[in-house]
Amino acid sequence: MKAMPKGLLIVLSGPSGAGKGTVCQLLRQRNPRLAYSVSATTRAPRPGEKHGVNYFFLNREEFETWRARGEFLEWAEVYGNLYGTPRSYVEERLASGQDVLLEIDTQGALQVKASFPTGVFIFLLPPSFAELKARITQRGTESENERMRRLAAAQSEIAQLRAYDYLVVNDKVEEAVARVEAILMAEHARVNRFSDEELKAQLEGQLG
Amino acid sequence: MKAMPKGLLIVLSGPSGAGKGTVCQLLRQRNPRLAYSVSATTRAPRPGEKHGVNYFFLNREEFETWRARGEFLEWAEVYGNLYGTPRSYVEERLASGQDVLLEIDTQGALQVKASFPTGVFIFLLPPSFAELKARITQRGTESENERMRRLAAAQSEIAQLRAYDYLVVNDKVEEAVARVEAILMAEHARVNRFSDEELKAQLEGQLG
Numbered sequence: 001m002k003a004m005p006k007g008l009l010i011v012l013s014g015p016s017g018a019g020k021g022t023v024c025q026l027l028r029q030r031n032p033r034l035a036y037s038v039s040a041t042t043r044a045p046r047p048g049e050k051h052g053v054n055y056f057f058l059n060r061e062e063f064e065t066w067r068a069r070g071e072f073l074e075w076a077e078v079y080g081n082l083y084g085t086p087r088s089y090v091e092e093r094l095a096s097g098q099d100v101l102l103e104i105d106t107q108g109a110l111q112v113k114a115s116f117p118t119g120v121f122i123f124l125l126p127p128s129f130a131e132l133k134a135r136i137t138q139r140g141t142e143s144e145n146e147r148m149r150r151l152a153a154a155q156s157e158i159a160q161l162r163a164y165d166y167l168v169v170n171d172k173v174e175e176a177v178a179r180v181e182a183i184l185m186a187e188h189a190r191v192n193r194f195s196d197e198e199l200k201a202q203l204e205g206q207l208g
Numbered sequence: 209m210k211a212m213p214k215g216l217l218i219v220l221s222g223p224s225g226a227g228k229g230t231v232c233q234l235l236r237q238r239n240p241r242l243a244y245s246v247s248a249t250t251r252a253p254r255p256g257e258k259h260g261v262n263y264f265f266l267n268r269e270e271f272e273t274w275r276a277r278g279e280f281l282e283w284a285e286v287y288g289n290l291y292g293t294p295r296s297y298v299e300e301r302l303a304s305g306q307d308v309l310l311e312i313d314t315q316g317a318l319q320v321k322a323s324f325p326t327g328v329f330i331f332l333l334p335p336s337f338a339e340l341k342a343r344i345t346q347r348g349t350e351s352e353n354e355r356m357r358r359l360a361a362a363q364s365e366i367a368q369l370r371a372y373d374y375l376v377v378n379d380k381v382e383e384a385v386a387r388v389e390a391i392l393m394a395e396h397a398r399v400n401r402f403s404d405e406e407l408k409a410q411l412e413g414q415l416g
Binding site for chain 1: 331369370372373374375376386387389390391393394395397398399400402407
C-alpha cells in the first residue's frame with residue numbers, strides 16, 4: 001500500500017549527566033520496535049551494567065582490533081576511555097526500515113553526522129547546572145579529577161548545540177521522552193524524507 | 209527563565225475533501241491555546257456555517273475593499289469564489305508568541321510560504337480517492353460541475369506536495385490530529401527556531 005520509508009537514525013546526545021541513559025531506557029520501554037545500538041567501550045562497567053546490554057566492555061587491545069577492521073561508525077576517546085558504535089548493526093537495521101537509536105557523547109554525534117547527514121540529531125540538556133553536578137556526584141564511581149573534567153567538558157559541549165536538529169530539556173524524564181517521540185513521529189512525516197519514487201507510490205496508493 | 213520563542217505559523221493545506229476542516233476542529237478542541245485564523249470568503253455559507261466563526265462571509269465588493277486595504281495575508285479565487293486570510297490577526301498573535309493555525313487551500317498556502325518561509329507547512333492527504341469523492345458528494349451543496357472541477361483540482365494540487373514540510377494522511381481523524389500535534393511539539397524543539405540570543409538565554413537558564 002504505502003512505500004516504506006527507510007528507517008530513521010536518531011542520535012541522542014548531550015553533555016555527561018544530562019540523563020541520556022535514563023531517557024533512552026524509557027524510550028526503549030515505550031517503543032519496543034526502536035532498534036538500540038549497543039556501544040563498545042574500554043571504560044570499567046558501573047555497578048549493574050552488563051556486557052552486551054549496556055555496552056560491549058572491551059579492553060584497549062580488543063577495541064583497537066575492532067577499530068582496525070572498520071567496525072566502528074564512530075569512535076572517540078572520552079575522559080581517557082575509548083567508545084565506539086558498531087557500524088554493521090546500525091546499517092542493517094536502517095536498511096530494513098527500522099528506526100535506530102544511538103546514545104552517544106557529542107564528539108561521536110558529530111562524527112555520525114558526517115556519515116549520516118539525514119539522521120535526526122537531538123541534544124539533551126540537563127535541567128540545571130546544579131542538577132547536573134548532583135547527578136554526576138551521585139554516581140559515586142568517579143574520581144574527583146574525572147568529575148572536574150566532566151563538568152568542564154559539559155560547558156564546552158553545549159557550545160556545539162547548533163550542529164543539532166533539536167534541543168530537548170530533560171526537566172522531567174517522561175516529558176523529555178514524549179518530546180523525543182513527537183520528534184520521531186514528525187520526522188517520519190517530513191516530505192523530504194520520501195524519495196520521488198516513494199512519494200509517487202504514496203500518492204498512487206492514496207489516489208487509487 | 210527561558211526565552212520565549214515566537215509563535216509558530218502552522219499552515220494546514222491539501223486538496224478539497226481531504227478533511228482539513230474536521231482535523232482543524234479537533235486540533236482546536238484539544239489545543240485551546242492555538243490561535244485559529246478565520247478566513248474571509250465570497251462563497252455561500254454551507255448549512256451550519258456561521259459568519260465570524262467558520263468564515264467572514266463577504267460579498268465580492270466587500271472582499272475587494274479588504275483586499276485593496278492590504279488586509280489579506282493571502283487571497284485566491286478558487287472554484288469561482290474569493291478566499292482570503294486577514295493579515296493583522298495572524299501577525300499580532302505570532303508576535304505575542306502564540307501559535308497560529310491556518311486552514312487554507314494550496315494556492316493560498318504557497319502565497320503564505322512566500323511571506324512566512326519559516327512557517328510549518330503541512331499537506332493533508334485524503335485516505336483514498338474513493339473516499340475523497342464520497343466526502344465531496346456527501347456535502348450535497350455543490351453542483352455537478354463544481355464537483356468535477358474539485359476532483360480535477362485535487363489531482364493537480366497533489367503534485368505541489370514537495371513545497372510542503374510534512375505529509376499527513378487523514379486516515380483516522382484522531383491519528384491525523386496526533387501527527388499534527390507531534391509536528392508542533394517537534395518544531396518547537398528545533399534548534400534553528402531559536403535565535404542566538406534566545407539560545408544563549410536558554411543555556412544560561414539551564415546552566416545557572
